[in-house]
Amino acid sequence: MKTLVVILLIVLAGGVLALWLWRxxxxxxxxxxxxRLTALQPSNPGRFEPAMVAGLPEPARRYFLYTIAPDTPLYTVACISMAGRFGMGNRDKPDYLEMRASQVLAMPAGFVWKMNASRGLMRLSGSDxxxxxxxxxxxLLPVARAGGDPDHTRSAFGRYVAEAVFWSPASVLPGPGIRWELVDENTARVTVRSNGLEQAVDVTVAKNGQPEEVSFFRWSNANPEKVHRLQPFGGYLSEFRDFGGFRLPTRVAAGNFFGTEDYFPFFVVSVTDITFPGA
Structure with a gap:
């Protein structure tokens, strides 16, 4: 009996060690x-001049003049630290966890979002x-593992293009693969094309150019049917601060079905810092 207990303990310890090594x-x-992403930061970027956006639709021009001060080095890779709430449920039962996270955003190449969240004794961590x-x-226990397929790639692309609009405006300046067009007097649409992917994002600005809302149709299976399809996604931006010449939101509330009665802001964060590697 003692031998069996010892064997079981050895097996258990081996399993825990294997999970720890996997983590x-x-x-x-x-x-x-x-x-990989931080290495993509331009080592000697150009500097912002208002003439760069003079030909854009009026809301887009106002957006850039608000978010980038003249003569700001045009760094396109941003590192964001944040804290807030991450909803694991739905509109009726949000099931929020308290969260802290860091993110490297390098549109159009990609992003890395690492988070730690908790409620009571429960701890959840991981990356996207x-x-x-x-x-x-x-x-120690893997509870979600996904990716490596076209659905994930397309969905993620929508996310980090939209986040670039409000956290990395230099990366969405007009250029190859990036086109701006007018939607209405306070809304402009940027369309980004990269590596066979395409994503359009609408940004609504105040009269002074401050971005207030970002919205788009995201490829997602966050629906009752768990089927990937295009559906509304977006959020609200507020509490802007200056970070090295960029005026960026430090309060973001975003979620699925933006603009509908089913809107659920599962991502509600306050930014604690934004830096630009190499600056």
Whole structure:
């Protein structure tokens, strides 16, 4: 009997060790992705001049003049630290977790979002990138692993194009693969094309150019049928601060079915810092 107990304990310890090593491997992959994206930062970027956006639709011109000060180095890779709430439920039962996260945003190449969330004794951690979604319970139990398929890639592309609009405006300046057009007197649409993907995002601005809303149709299976399809996504931006010449929102509330009665802001964060590697 004692021998059986010893064997079971050895097996259990081996299983825990294997899970721990698997978790450490995920951390290494996260860091490798971070290093790859931060290396894409321009080493000697140009500087913003209002003439760069003079020919854009009026809301887009106002947006850039508000978010980028003249002579600001046009860094396109941003590192964002944030804290807030992450909803695991739905509109009727949000099931929010308290969350802290960091993100490297390098549109159009990709992003890495690493989070730690908790409620009571429960702990959830993991990462989301253009290549994968991986979440762990108590740092030892894998509870979600997805990615490596066209649906994930397309959905992730929509996310980080939209986030670039409000956290990395230099990356959506007009150029190859980036087109701006007029929607109405206070809304402009940017369409980004990269690596066979295309995403249009609408940004609504105030009279002074401050972005107030970002909305788009995202490829997602966050619906009762769990079927990937285009559906409204978006959020509200507020509490702008200056970060190295960029005026960016530090309060973001976003979620599925934006603009409808089913809107659920599962992502509600306050930004604590934004930096630009190499600046």
């Amino acid at each position: 450490q491997w995920d951390h290494r992959l996260d860091q490798a992705a971070v290093d 990138t253009e290549g994968w979604t991986r979440f762990w319970l108590m740092e």
